[in-house]
Amino acid sequence: MHDAQNKHSSEKPTRREMSRRQFLSYTLGGTTAFMAAGVTIPMIRFAVDPILQPSGEGSFVKVVEESKITNEPKSFKFQVHQVDGWYESDTELEAWIMKDDKGAIYALSPVCKHLGCTVNWNADARYQNQFFCPCHEAHYTKEGKNLAVAPAPLDEYLIKIENGFVYLGKVQPNQHVTK
Numbered sequence: 001m002h003d004a005q006n007k008h009s010s011e012k013p014t015r016r017e018m019s020r021r022q023f024l025s026y027t028l029g030g031t032t033a034f035m036a037a038g039v040t041i042p043m044i045r046f047a048v049d050p051i052l053q054p055s056g057e058g059s060f061v062k063v064v065e066e067s068k069i070t071n072e073p074k075s076f077k078f079q080v081h082q083v084d085g086w087y088e089s090d091t092e093l094e095a096w097i098m099k100d101d102k103g104a105i106y107a108l109s110p111v112c113k114h115l116g117c118t119v120n121w122n123a124d125a126r127y128q129n130q131f132f133c134p135c136h137e138a139h140y141t142k143e144g145k146n147l148a149v150a151p152a153p154l155d156e157y158l159i160k161i162e163n164g165f166v167y168l169g170k171v172q173p174n175q176h177v178t179k
């Protein structure tokens with residue numbers, strides 16, 4: 001009986017100490033896991049997202065009748081429906097669409113490769129038959145080749161022609177520029 005009492009009284013502080021230690025380790029462990037998840041999850045999502053994006057046929061948007069496309073570049077605006085997690089939005093995009101020397105239709109992005117302003121066709125008298133960016137005077141050939149200021153050619157949309165209509169897909173590096 002005496003021994004049992006001694007044992008009982010000697011266990012109490014140990015139990016209290018253990019529970020305090022457990023509390024601290026749970027709290028610190030939980031906080032560390034929460035903070036690590038906050039950093040890691042966006043990184044994983046960023047890495048995996050492109051893989052999860054729909055590709056190919058599903059991502060094309062009908063833009064204009066094929067018969068409206070000439071050798072002279074024309075600007076066309078179109079809507080793209082985007083889903084990002086719970087957030088859905090319609091974004092308006094622009095493309096310069098034209099035919100090349102062989103009659104093939106292609107579409108360039110209007111986003112200047114210098115710092116992202118918007119280029120226009122034949123917008124400056126000094127640069128006839130070229131795309132011109134008003135921000136820092138970058139200019140490009142009809143194929144999108146960078147002639148000054150910008151470090152790279154204008155990007156190009158993936159394109160397909162179906163039932164007399166031009167469909168545009170993702171933006172990709174320029175395929176029309178001859179080096």
Ligand code: FES
Pocket residue numbers: 112113114115116117133134135136137138149150
């Ligand atoms: S953003 Fe176009 S020239 Fe600088």
